[in-house]
Amino acid sequence: MEAALLQEISEKLQRGKAKDVAALVTQALEQNISPETILNEGLVCGMNVIGDKFRQNEVFVPEVLVAARAMNAGLKILKPALSGAGIEPLGTAVICTVKGDMHDIGKNLVKMMIEGQGIACIDLGVDVDPQVIVDTVRDNDVQLVCLSALLTTTMYGQKEVIDALCTAGLRDKVRVMVGGAPITQEFADEIGADCYTLDAASAAREAKRLIAEMRA
Amino acid sequence: MSKEIRIRPGSASVGQNLSEYLAQNGHPQHADCGGRGTCGKCRVRLVAGDFYANAACTQLAVPDKDGYVLACRTWCCSDAIIALEDFTGDGLTDFGKQADTTSTDTPEEFLGIALDVGTTTLAAALVDTRNGNVPATASALNPQASFGADVISRIEAVMRRPETLAQMQGLLLDSIREMLAQLLGGKTAAHMTVAGNPTMLHIFAGISPVGMGAYPFTPAFTESKTFFGEQFRLPVQSVTLLPSISAFVGGDLTAGMLHVDLADSEQPALLIDVGTNGEIILFTGKARGSALYATSAAAGPAMEGAGISTGMGGVAGAVCAFRMQSGRPLCSTVGDAPARGICGSGLIDLIAALYQADIIDETGAFEDGDQFVYATTQSGAPLALTQADIRAFQLSKSAIRAGIDALCAHAGVLPDEIAYVYLAGGLGYYMNVESAVATGLLPEAFKTRTQSVGNASLGGCASILTHPEQLDALGRNAARTKTLELSTDAVWSQSFMENMMFPERDEI
Ligand code: B12
Numbered sequence: 017m018e019a020a021l022l023q024e025i026s027e028k029l030q031r032g033k034a035k036d037v038a039a040l041v042t043q044a045l046e047q048n049i050s051p052e053t054i055l056n057e058g059l060v061c062g063m064n065v066i067g068d069k070f071r072q073n074e075v076f077v078p079e080v081l082v083a084a085r086a087m088n089a090g091l092k093i094l095k096p097a098l099s100g101a102g103i104e105p106l107g108t109a110v111i112c113t114v115k116g117d118m119h120d121i122g123k124n125l126v127k128m129m130i131e132g133q134g135i136a137c138i139d140l141g142v143d144v145d146p147q148v149i150v151d152t153v154r155d156n157d158v159q160l161v162c163l164s165a166l167l168t169t170t171m172y173g174q175k176e177v178i179d180a181l182c183t184a185g186l187r188d189k190v191r192v193m194v195g196g197a198p199i200t201q202e203f204a205d206e207i208g209a210d211c212y213t214l215d216a217a218s219a220a221r222e223a224k225r226l227i228a229e230m231r232a
Numbered sequence: 233m234s235k236e237i238r239i240r241p242g243s244a245s246v247g248q249n250l251s252e253y254l255a256q257n258g259h260p261q262h263a264d265c266g267g268r269g270t271c272g273k274c275r276v277r278l279v280a281g282d283f284y285a286n287a288a289c290t291q292l293a294v295p296d297k298d299g300y301v302l303a304c305r306t307w308c309c310s311d312a313i314i315a316l317e318d319f320t321g322d323g324l325t326d327f328g329k330q331a332d333t334t335s336t337d338t339p340e341e342f343l344g345i346a347l348d349v350g351t352t353t354l355a356a357a358l359v360d361t362r363n364g365n366v367p368a369t370a371s372a373l374n375p376q377a378s379f380g381a382d383v384i385s386r387i388e389a390v391m392r393r394p395e396t397l398a399q400m401q402g403l404l405l406d407s408i409r410e411m412l413a414q415l416l417g418g419k420t421a422a423h424m425t426v427a428g429n430p431t432m433l434h435i436f437a438g439i440s441p442v443g444m445g446a447y448p449f450t451p452a453f454t455e456s457k458t459f460f461g462e463q464f465r466l467p468v469q470s471v472t473l474l475p476s477i478s479a480f481v482g483g484d485l486t487a488g489m490l491h492v493d494l495a496d497s498e499q500p501a502l503l504i505d506v507g508t509n510g511e512i513i514l515f516t517g518k519a520r521g522s523a524l525y526a527t528s529a530a531a532g533p534a535m536e537g538a539g540i541s542t543g544m545g546g547v548a549g550a551v552c553a554f555r556m557q558s559g560r561p562l563c564s565t566v567g568d569a570p571a572r573g574i575c576g577s578g579l580i581d582l583i584a585a586l587y588q589a590d591i592i593d594e595t596g597a598f599e600d601g602d603q604f605v606y607a608t609t610q611s612g613a614p615l616a617l618t619q620a621d622i623r624a625f626q627l628s629k630s631a632i633r634a635g636i637d638a639l640c641a642h643a644g645v646l647p648d649e650i651a652y653v654y655l656a657g658g659l660g661y662y663m664n665v666e667s668a669v670a671t672g673l674l675p676e677a678f679k680t681r682t683q684s685v686g687n688a689s690l691g692g693c694a695s696i697l698t699h700p701e702q703l704d705a706l707g708r709n710a711a712r713t714k715t716l717e718l719s720t721d722a723v724w725s726q727s728f729m730e731n732m733m734f735p736e737r738d739e740i
Contacts, residue, residue: 073602073619073620073623074597074619075595075597076595076596076597076623076626076732077627077729077732078595078729078730078732078733079595081729115446115447116445116446116447117446117447118447118719118720119719120719142719143447167384167445167446168380168384168385168388169384169387169388169391169445169446170446198268200268200269202268202269203268
């Protein structure tokens with residue numbers, strides 16, 4: 017019974033049925049399924065499936081976006097129950113697109129997938145000055161900084177952020193993950209980033225790992 | 233199709249990057265990724281000799297199983313021989329004017345040169361300024377290709393190394409001199425008009441384009457500029473650059489506007505260059521306020537074959553048209569040569585046909601499997617369109633379609649109300665409009681009112697040579713055109729998401 021319901025949540029989420037997901041989450045809570053189980057085996061599970069399909073090109077951007085919308089609909093209902101049960105986010109990530117760059121579709125996908133892992137995200141938006149990131153890292157309990165850049169002219173902005181974190185003495189407080197179409201592993205190594213991934217699903221997985229590392 | 237090149241690095245260029253070496257020695261290679269080793273378009277075959285695999289010259293390069301290396305990831309070592317294959321197309325010189333060979337003895341004072349500086353190709357026309365006759369045309373590849381395929385990569389090259397500006401300008405002027413020698417045969421023309429995107433115009437003039445490299449994308453100039461030809465060591469008395477509209481809508485589009493008399497239309501009219509930068513200009517029509525709107529929907533080069541696994545320019549062997557006949561693929565290739573890959577017009581046909589035949593669904597996913605073999609090469613190797621290729625195409629076509637939708641919304645014009653749609657540029661010239669509509673690249677309403685106008689940029693340049701008085705009006709129109717910024721535009725975002733999918737299939 018329980019497994020079937022969780023399975024259905026995951027499937028509806030994958031198909032982007034926001035209303036159904038919300039109704040099923042409510043139903044699951046009424047059946048006293050633990051909020052944590054609903055989160056992990058329903059919502060996160062569905063989001064992971066979509067993320068992997070996206071990575072393998074089986075589904076595309078619009079499908080991921082509607083799935084994420086469905087996940088948010090479910091999360092909204094689940095949140096009070098989660099905090100009631102004392103379940104905290106795994107950690108907090110800051111995410112943005114670097115200075116000079118307004119592309120945000122990839123960044124938004126990464127953010128949704130990371131949130132889908134139960135990690136809180138502070139989204140600073142696009143065209144973000146390194147100082148703003150430094151301030152956010154200083155003033156919040158953050159473990160991870162995620163930087164997106166889509167232009168070959170703005171990718172060096174990722175290095176500026178890393179440099180600014182170093183200068184502010186905050187480099188050891190966080191892990192830095194970089195991505196975006198022009199970024200390569202080689203580039204990430206060159207600028208001293210901790211992690212690079214090609215796509216959003218892998219980004220979410222790595223985010224979980226990096227945050228666990230920082231909290232250990 | 234493939235030519236052997238002898239590499240003689242000499243002591244000076246041992247350790248020089250092979251892409252750079254080839255560019256300096258007259259064989260620029262494509263570098264869609266700007267030399268980061270990711271696009272695979274600068275593959276060259278090693279025939280003899282050695283190369284290094286790193287700039288530090290500590291490791292020898294090991295070719296792949298077919299004998300290829302990436303030129304951008306390879307450094308000169310000793311004398312060697314490599315084989316280069318030609319994968320790029322010629323510049324389009326057609327703008328609806330037949331070459332008229334009767335006027336060969338035009339006096340120098342009436343000789344004009346129209347020049348279109350494209351990011352990939354250059355096209356020029358000799359013009360008799362008394363009557364607009366075009367005795368000859370010429371084209372060449374833009375020799376800056378090795379600095380990156382798109383304008384942003386070229387700008388980045390200048391950001392990283394300022395001396396690149398002079399280098400790229402020098403290469404460009406060399407090519408232009410060669411074309412002029414061919415067209416003028418030693419004579420000096422009175423006047424030359426030049427159109428191109430703003431980055432190309434900046435580089436032509438030797439003015440730094442770096443302001444256009446990042447937000448807020450500020451060009452150093454947009455107005456028309458006139459120089460003495462000798463300043464560039466060109467055999468022309470004077471050179472005029474056409475006005476631009478913004479950092480990404482340039483003189484090539486304003487020239488096109490002139491070529492199709494866009495701003496003279498009673499009804500709404502649209503000019504669009506279906507290419508990497510997806511520039512679009514909408515005129516609301518004299519009957520509806522005569523307003524001008526422009527934008528650039530950065531589609532990326534996928535529709536021109538770059539970034540597609542078997543993509544290539546429109547040269548011999550490129551599949552340029554495709555349809556399914558009784559369930560079997562039917563290809564036409566450029567020059568009827570054996571198939572080697574696919575170019576933009578073929579790609580649009582292919583994807584439209586796969587969708588019509590239910591081989592891919594409306595989300596762009598293959599119904600079965602994860603690729604489609606559309607042709608085989610002479611040696612029997614399959615040429616396949618992959619799922620990733622379709623995804624790249626979906627992003628590109630949707631960016632342009634959303635650009636059209638956003639522009640229409642801001643101008644208060646429905647796509648249905650646009651009476652004339654002009655497709656400028658190479659892809660617009662060769663592509664099948666019905667296929668473009670079937671993929672959702674163009675709105676359904678455009679099917680019956682679209683015309684290809686060829687190299688409208690060159691056409692506009694030629695027009696100004698015979699009617700120099702048009703330049704002022706063009707400058708005024710360029711200056712009053714409203715530029716739409718898409719990155720924060722809600723209509724664009726919505727349409728971009730919707731149009732990544734394919735529209736309802738045609739009943740057939
Ligand atoms: C959509 C788009 C736009 C939209 C942006 C809308 C928006 N709100 O984001 C609009 C039309 C506004 C736009 C404008 C411009 N664009 Co644009 N754009 C594109 C386009 C078509 C798709 C990009 C995209 O969204 N992809 C889909 C997402 C999902 O993929 P993604 O961003 O790569 O993200 C994935 C991964 O990279 C990764 N990832 C992303 N971020 C991160 C971060 C981390 C931490 C990690 C781990 C992973 C990760 O995960 C994501 C999901 O898997 C590309 C061309 C193309 N076909 O790719 C050009 C492209 C990126 N744009 C380009 C250019 C030049 C521009 C402009 C500067 C110029 C112009 N001609 O207008 C302007 C200026 C924009 C600005 N003000 O900054 C160029 C860049 C060229 C270059 N050499 O750098 C491209 C490649 C097109 C081209 N060749 O001309 N663009």
